[in-house]
Amino acid sequence: MDDQPETLNASLDENAVSDFFSQGFAMGVSTPEMEMKLREILEYHRKIFLGDENAAPAPARGVVCDLDVGNVWPVAQRARQIATHLLVKVYELLKKLLETGLIEHSESEWASPIVIGLKKNGVDIKMCIDYRVVNKFIKLSRYPLPLIDDLLIGFESAMWFMSVDMASGFWAVLMTERAKLISGFICPFGHFQWIRMPFGLKNAPLIYQAVINNCLWGFVRLPPEEEALVDRDVLEFLELDQPEPDRTCRNIPARSPMGPVLGRSSYIDDIAHGAPTWDQLCDDLNALLFRLRYWNISVRLPKGEFDKLAIPYLSHEISAEGIRATPKMAKSVQGLPFPSMLKGVQSFLGSLNYYNKFIEDLPAFEILKRKIVSTPLLRHPDRTKQFIIIPHANPSAACAVLGQMHDGVIQPVRFTDRILNEFELRIHIAEKELMAILRVLELFRPLIDGSESPVIIYTRYSVLKWLLNWNSIERRCLKWGLELSRWSLEI
Incomplete structure (x- = not known):
């Protein structure tokens, strides 16, 4: 089960850049001239920015979500009861999902139940769809996810850093007709199915990873009918000729100018990058935003980190000196009670496994917590x-x-x-x-x-x-x- 964002915005926010700077955007160690240059880049590409954390992104180009369950008979589960005081909020959420074109009414033979819970503030709700039964039947994609440790190397020459977070990434992917039917979910308000790819379905992270990798590495270009929708300035920057409208083909190899944009991968919707100079970081950001516009992938601007000397990434803090566990994660580990149940032991061991590269020896519980909290700075590997x-x-x-x-x-x-x-x-x-x-x-x-x-x-x-x-x-x-x-x- 995975959370679906609880509020929605139907369109791109073209004022997102102005709001981003006016709300106290925290620059790194930079000058007004540097801030102006960054602002010009973001303003130029403002079409792809979403200001609202839970805004619905435009559909990405060149990708669809298709699900294969073989010859399995559809499984229809019963709707689960929802607390009376939460029904109005569930209704409002479903109505917004319908209005923004993310879901539609369904006549599918598939039906998975929803589970509603409260967020930490005790007021807002989070909606989860229990796809555990459905996921057993979906054939697993073999597309690889990158290894976390592989994404934490390659920063040895970087002095300036940035991170970019895609906006409600999965919702940017359209569903095929059979995938829509398989995604059907049921609740006291009726039976619905997804038009865009939801959180929680097997293969969803792999499908999104594939489109982001294509964006970052430039393996293929869009089919002509989709490339015709790309802004002319993007095609000119990428040195792509205007497509022939009567040609229909897929998997067209990209030309050499459309090669790697950053020289590194992302972890699903999180991209981190470093450059040796401020100007190089701006050039790389500009090239990345052109590439994202080509694939029509929206960016969640408030979550972005630009021109920083250190950035959080995948529960690590990356700087020119090296990497360490983020202070937030270290603090959460410090407050862990001694585990008395198997689940607690498993959770703690999972934390150790994630950060074991920082730990020199593994003797006892309290020592282990201190080891994570006081993690040393790990230097970036330098092959010279x-x-x-x-x-x-x-x-x-x-x-x-x-x-x-x-x-x-x-x-x-x-x-x-x-x-x-x-x-x-x-x-x-x-x-x-x-x-x-x-x-x-x-x-x-x-x-x-x-x-x-x-x-x-x-x-x-x-x-x-x-x-x-x-x-x-x-x-x-x-x-x-x-x-x-x-x-x-x-x-």
Whole structure:
């Protein structure tokens, strides 16, 4: 189940840019001239900005949501009861959804129930549609989502940062006729179905990720009938010829000028980017907004971060110095009570897993909380500098830090550790450190690959060289030696 925004606005807000600046837009360390340049860029592209957080975006071009359930018989569930004092608010929400063309009345044989709850303010409602039964039958798309850690690298040369949040992203995607039927939901006010892609349906994040990737990387251009709707200045900026109106084809390869716009991906509807100079950041923002206009993807302006020295992104704070857990997330972890139920333990372990790259060792609950709250700054990996691995093993775990030298001091880039299994507990401590080194090289291969210098390994055991070079050592060490042979190492 996923929340649907509780209020709606039917159109783009062309005053969004003025409102954005007039309401105390927080600039980074910038001058009035820099602010004026940024404002000119945003004003020029104001068509795609939404000022209202829950505004309904225009339909994106070049994408539709289609759902395949095979030969499964439709499932119609009963409507769930809604508290009497919330009925008026549910009615008002449904009416706005109808007025803005996001839903319509349905005669589908599919019906999923809605669940209504209160938001944290205790007044506004949030509507969830329970698609759990339907999602069991929808064939899973194989389109990949990017890995979070992959999106947190590539900022080593950046001094200025920006983040862009798409406006109610899923609602920008139109539904096919059969997808509309499958999306049907039921409540005391009737039976409805979605015209735009809702939150909570399987494959919805993957469909949206695909269109954003196409926007950022420029693999294909729009079909001619849709490209004819694009503003002329956008086509000129992208160096695209006016399409022939009588041609109908899809998956047209984009020309080389329409290549990568930022050189990095997004995580669904969240885009973060950094540049070494202010002017470069403005140029990149301008190019990104032209590309978003081409695909008709709306931007939620109040959530945007521009010309900042640090930005929040995917529960991390990114700056020129490196990355760390956001203060808000650290504070929420600090207030966690000791878990007494399985669900609480699972939730806490999930937090640890998300931030384990910051944690040097994992001993006990209170220590773990302090480790997250006081997370060190992780430096951005710099392939022009030597990487350094410092392994450490104790009787029950193998740990290591991947670092680089900055101002004469080794500073961490990533931490990693692993609990040893029953067999590994009995091996020599030097072998455990070797396992820690292998883990670093395996986990952080995308960071280390392409480095110009050998990887330095600082170890307490000179026996480590012996393990790697002696011809009659144990088979497991021979295997480890083969795995390490592809790397240029200095021990």
